[in-house]
Amino acid sequence: MNFIMRTVNKYQSGLLGVFALLIQSCxxxxxxxxxxxxxxxxxxxxxxxxxxxxxxQTPEDxxxxxxxxxxxxxxxLNKPRFANTEKNEALFEYLQDKVEGYQYEGVTLSASxxxxxxxxxxxxxxxxxxxxxxxxxxxxxxxLMDDIPLYEINDxxxxxxxxxxxxxxxxxxxxEENLLLLSRPGIKIDYFPTNRQxxxxxxxxxxxxxxxxDNVAVEALMANDLxxxxxxxxxxxxxxxxxxxxxxxLAILNRRQGDxxxxxxxxxxxxEHAEEKLTLLKNYHNLLINLGxxxxxxxIEKRLQTLDDPSPFHWIQIARSAYESGxxxxxxxxxxxxxxxxxxxxxxxxxxxxxxxxxxxxxRAEKALEAAIEKAQKRSTVSLYEAKLASLRSEI
Numbered sequence: 001m002n003f004i005m006r007t008v009n010k011y012q013s014g015l016l017g018v019f020a021l022l023i024q025s026c027x028x029x030x031x032x033x034x035x036x037x038x039x040x041x042x043x044x045x046x047x048x049x050x051x052x053x054x055x056x057q058t059p060e061d062x063x064x065x066x067x068x069x070x071x072x073x074x075x076x077l078n079k080p081r082f083a084n085t086e087k088n089e090a091l092f093e094y095l096q097d098k099v100e101g102y103q104y105e106g107v108t109l110s111a112s113x114x115x116x117x118x119x120x121x122x123x124x125x126x127x128x129x130x131x132x133x134x135x136x137x138x139x140x141x142x143x144l145m146d147d148i149p150l151y152e153i154n155d156x157x158x159x160x161x162x163x164x165x166x167x168x169x170x171x172x173x174x175x176e177e178n179l180l181l182l183s184r185p186g187i188k189i190d191y192f193p194t195n196r197q198x199x200x201x202x203x204x205x206x207x208x209x210x211x212x213x214d215n216v217a218v219e220a221l222m223a224n225d226l227x228x229x230x231x232x233x234x235x236x237x238x239x240x241x242x243x244x245x246x247x248x249x250l251a252i253l254n255r256r257q258g259d260x261x262x263x264x265x266x267x268x269x270x271x272e273h274a275e276e277k278l279t280l281l282k283n284y285h286n287l288l289i290n291l292g293x294x295x296x297x298x299x300i301e302k303r304l305q306t307l308d309d310p311s312p313f314h315w316i317q318i319a320r321s322a323y324e325s326g327x328x329x330x331x332x333x334x335x336x337x338x339x340x341x342x343x344x345x346x347x348x349x350x351x352x353x354x355x356x357x358x359x360x361x362x363x364r365a366e367k368a369l370e371a372a373i374e375k376a377q378k379r380s381t382v383s384l385y386e387a388k389l390a391s392l393r394s395e396i
Contacts, residue, residue: 049257050230059209062110063131069115070135077136087136088168092187094132108215122163122190123215126208129166129189139169141186142203144211164203164211165190210240217249226253244274248283255287263287278307278314286321301330312338312345319351328355346375350385362396 065073073094082090109120111131120128126142133140143165169186203211213236220229230253236246251266267284271277281304288297304318319334332355338348353368369392373385 049254049259051227053231053234054228056213056231056235057110062127062212063134064110065112065115065131065135069112073132073135086170087138088133088170088187091129091132091136091138091168092189095129095189106219108212108219121215122165123212125189126164126166127212129168130208133166133168137171139171141167141169142208143167143188144203144207164208206239210236210243210246213239214243214245214249217246221249221253226256229253242273242275244270244276244280247274248280251280251283251287260287260291278304279317281307282314282318282321289325312342312348315341316345316348316351319348323351323355323358326358328358331355344375346372346377346381346385349375353388357392362392366392366396 076094076097077087077090082093085093106121107119107124109117109124109127111128114120114124114128130140132138144163166189167186168189213232217229217232217236220226220232229249233246233249233253236243237250240246247266247270251263251270254260254266255263264284264287267280267287270280271284274280281300285297285300285304288294288300315334315338319331319338322328322331322334332352335348335351335355338345339352342348349368349372353365353372356362356365356368366389369385369389373382373389376382376385
């Protein structure tokens with residue numbers, strides 16, 4: 001298991017602005033606005049197209065460890081070697097020593113299951129760390145990160161690995177006189193840290209819980225369990241009514257069930273109120289194209305072109321949509337935008353080659369495909385690209 005232990009900056013001039021939360025603190029659930037009530041977002045237990053609500057784990061369930069797991073952890077913390085060690089450092093050592101065989105898997109688990117099965121994704125690691133911090137009385141915070149390489153393109157589905165990490169604070173730390181604290185010293189618990197990680201935002205407890213329920217909803221969608229995906233998304237709304245990812249998921253689910261009117265309502269609401277609009281605009285654009293509303297789709301396309309986003313993932317999404325719609329020059333522009341942000345992305349280079357092929361520019365397509373081969377690392381991917389190149393050269 002590859003954790004990172006990094007101390008947050010101790011002394012810098014600036015304002016003291018740290019807001020730490022504990023799992024056991026009271027979670028406030030915001031009330032729905034009249035617009036949200038009109039859309040049915042506040043009716044947590046209704047789902048005409050999705051069947052009965054399944055059993056859903058509460059935040060307490062997610063973080064509950066068995067009595068034996070708790071006892072083992074407390075016995076570890078009380079070892080003589082930790083007598084003069086801060087609790088956050090001891091918890092870090094526990095994760096290193098006791099969960100050494102922990103395997104990264106793309107599944108979101110509860111804290112108890114994470115310890116029992118020795119696996120899970122970064123959300124699972126945050127849940128486990130939070131559960132242990134609660135037992136030890138350690139203050140924690142969460143950070144949302146964007147790790148550029150963590151995404152997957154699978155035909156028409158693109159998954160982006162938004163990354164969460166936990167900060168464990170030193171409870172007994174105090175600043176020296178006449179020094180202001182920009183950020184509290186603490187230990188960051190992280191999966192596979194890279195220098196390409198980009199900080200997105202600090203998360204409060206409601207954001208953190210929204211991410212958990214969103215994660216489970218996505219996993220259910222990928223398993224084609226639309227009922228479970230819907231109800232977990234509705235649960236996510238209890239903690240963040242304005243979550244772009246949750247609103248987007250609900251729109252996708254309603255669209256899959258044939259309720260395009262509700263899907264459009266959700267997209268329009270999300271685009272108006274959510275902070276992150278790019279994915280909502282892209283998916284709304286796709287919906288309008290499929291409904292044959294070309295004029296409306298062009299209006300959304302113009303909005304898309306004015307947006308700026310530092311993640312290549314979104315631009316690959318939009319490029320793929322343009323390609324599938326036959327808008328090959330637009331697709332090339334978007335693929336190039338993704339390449340400017342992450343030059344190592346062989347998927348974007350392949351998209352450029354495919355778009356150039358469709359426009360009849362075979363020589364340029366050949367060069368783009370050669371560049372894709374140079375950037376690809378997996379042998380299976382290289383072999384696939386080489387087969388495409390051989391076929392293209394036979395045409396040339």
